[in-house]
Amino acid sequence: MSTTTSTGYGSDAATSAPVGIGGVDPRLYNHDLAPVPQDKRTWNGYSIFAMWMSDVHSVGGYTFAASLFLLGLSGWQVLAALTIGIVLVNILMNWVGKPSLVHGIPFPVMARVSMGVMGANLAATIRGIVGIVWYGVQTYFASKAVATLVLLFVPAAVVLRETSFLRLDFLGWGCFLFMWFFQLVIFQRGMEAIRKFIDFCGPAVYVVMFALMAWILSKAGLGALDLTLGDKVLTGAESVGAMGSAILLVVSYFAALLLNFGDFSRFGKSERQMRIGNFLGLPVNFIVFSIITVIVTAGSTTVFGAMIMDPVEIVARIDNKFAVVLGSLTFVIATMGINIVANFVSPAYDIANLFPKHVDFKRGGLIASILAVLVCPWIFVDSPKAITVFVSVFGAILAPLYGVMMGDFYLVKKQVVKPAELYTMSPDGRYHYDGGWNKVGLAALALSGAISIGWELATQFFHLLPENNFGWVIGAVAGASIYLAFMRAARRS
Numbered sequence: 141m142s143t144t145t146s147t148g149y150g151s152d153a154a155t156s157a158p159v160g161i162g163g164v165d166p167r168l169y170n171h172d173l174a175p176v177p178q179d180k181r182t183w184n185g186y187s188i189f190a191m192w193m194s195d196v197h198s199v200g201g202y203t204f205a206a207s208l209f210l211l212g213l214s215g216w217q218v219l220a221a222l223t224i225g226i227v228l229v230n231i232l233m234n235w236v237g238k239p240s241l242v243h244g245i246p247f248p249v250m251a252r253v254s255m256g257v258m259g260a261n262l263a264a265t266i267r268g269i270v271g272i273v274w275y276g277v278q279t280y281f282a283s284k285a286v287a288t289l290v291l292l293f294v295p296a297a298v299v300l301r302e303t304s305f306l307r308l309d310f311l312g313w314g315c316f317l318f319m320w321f322f323q324l325v326i327f328q329r330g331m332e333a334i335r336k337f338i339d340f341c342g343p344a345v346y347v348v349m350f351a352l353m354a355w356i357l358s359k360a361g362l363g364a365l366d367l368t369l370g371d372k373v374l375t376g377a378e379s380v381g382a383m384g385s386a387i388l389l390v391v392s393y394f395a396a397l398l399l400n401f402g403d404f405s406r407f408g409k410s411e412r413q414m415r416i417g418n419f420l421g422l423p424v425n426f427i428v429f430s431i432i433t434v435i436v437t438a439g440s441t442t443v444f445g446a447m448i449m450d451p452v453e454i455v456a457r458i459d460n461k462f463a464v465v466l467g468s469l470t471f472v473i474a475t476m477g478i479n480i481v482a483n484f485v486s487p488a489y490d491i492a493n494l495f496p497k498h499v500d501f502k503r504g505g506l507i508a509s510i511l512a513v514l515v516c517p518w519i520f521v522d523s524p525k526a527i528t529v530f531v532s533v534f535g536a537i538l539a540p541l542y543g544v545m546m547g548d549f550y551l552v553k554k555q556v557v558k559p560a561e562l563y564t565m566s567p568d569g570r571y572h573y574d575g576g577w578n579k580v581g582l583a584a585l586a587l588s589g590a591i592s593i594g595w596e597l598a599t600q601f602f603h604l605l606p607e608n609n610f611g612w613v614i615g616a617v618a619g620a621s622i623y624l625a626f627m628r629a630a631r632r633s
Contacts (some may be wrong), residue, residue, distance in 0.1 A: 188417025193342020543619025
């Protein structure tokens with residue numbers, strides 16, 4: 141079967157549907173979920189490198205990197221922890237990126253290998269909910285920077301803050317919907333347009349960050365810099381614990397992308413290009429950006445009399461309107477870049493996977509963007525407890541999902557996947573399992589999820605365990621171990 145349609149690849153292209161046992165089922169297939177043809181794989185090493193720059197070079201990434209220097213560790217200890225953590229992330233990304241790159245399939249289709257052709261809908265739903273909420277939250281953060289610029293040039297617009305609807309003032313609504321629409325326009329142009337956009341975002345922020353670092357150094361001087369920003373004094377044992385926390389915090393920071401990366405690696409030209417892009421974008425880029433971040437943050441103490449961990453605020457304090465505008469716009473663009481990479485593309489695929497006959501990649505993105513408004517993300521931000529519960533609970537289930545899928549692909553399936561059978565509902569299909577659901581895999585996911593959620597609750601809410609950042613690792617290891625044990629006990633492969 142061959143047809144022509146507008147695809148998520150960013151252009152119109154004829155794509156042959158895979159023909160498997162019993163034929164392709166419309167409940168499992170559309171052109172955006174089909175394997176990406178080789179001639180449409182346009183992401184080289186630089187594209188993947190730029191994607192990681194868009195992910196790291198954000199206000200959130202800046203604050204995260206600076207926060208690690210507040211743990212009470214010396215500068216070299218923090219840099220060592222950062223290096224170890226990001227090298228682990230690099231390895232984990234290569235693992236999750238390989239099956240999608242080899243077969244050209246997105247996350248929800250790859251999930252069918254371990255969850256079953258219908259059971260993958262559960263995995264897609266879990267991941268989609270997390271992405272939609274965070275997409276709304278990041279859009280709201282970007283809209284606040286837009287509101288600052290509006291008030292800078294149109295002070296009279298402050299009157300719009302006197303009226304509110306659903307706990308957001310009219311100025312906030314206007315800026316939020318502006319950002320919502322602008323991102324949607326980029327997204328609706330397809331994955332090729334997204335690639336070109338993020339190719340620009342990461343480097344643009346580097347230019348501003350280097351300029352900001354040069355300005356800070358010119359004002360503060362090298363002698364005023366200290367890589368230890370915190371005021372804690374740790375013992376030897378406490379230092380080891382803090383370094384462990386820093387390492388695992390780095391892994392946890394990339395938890396969402398550890399599931400999402402397959403949605404991008406499927407467009408990669410080769411595994412070598414993917415590995416080069418990951419190495420440059422993760423270990424090299426993350427460490428360089430972290431060093432720039434701590435220099436700027438440490439220098440802000442000398443220049444402004446207080447340590448400032450928000451780069452937008454530092455830019456806003458510069459006595460030059462052009463610099464303020466340029467810096468603010470750059471960080472708005474950076475936030476858009478990470479939002480598209482981490483929170484927008486993946487829910488689009490997840491929704492398309494739920495209703496492939498009626499919803500393609502672009503329609504899935506439109507639905508996701510509408511839902512992101514309906515969750516009223518500014519309420520999440522105003523309620524730290526609510527968003528903490530959300531992140532802890534759903535983050536605790538994302539880790540086991542990673543463990544289950546990687547344990548299945550590398551240890552159970554031995555890296556052998558039959559792409560054609562991912563799109564059939566035939567009872568003889570390789571991934572049909574129990575009526576389309578791999579009950580063994582779902583049981584392993586439920587049990588490992590209970591372990592990781594229980595760990596988070598015992599640590600974060602009931603304080604039965606010392607404060608730690610082991611949640612993601614425990615969830616992932618439990619997911620892989622329990623899945624492997626259950627599959628062997630059931631004599632499945």
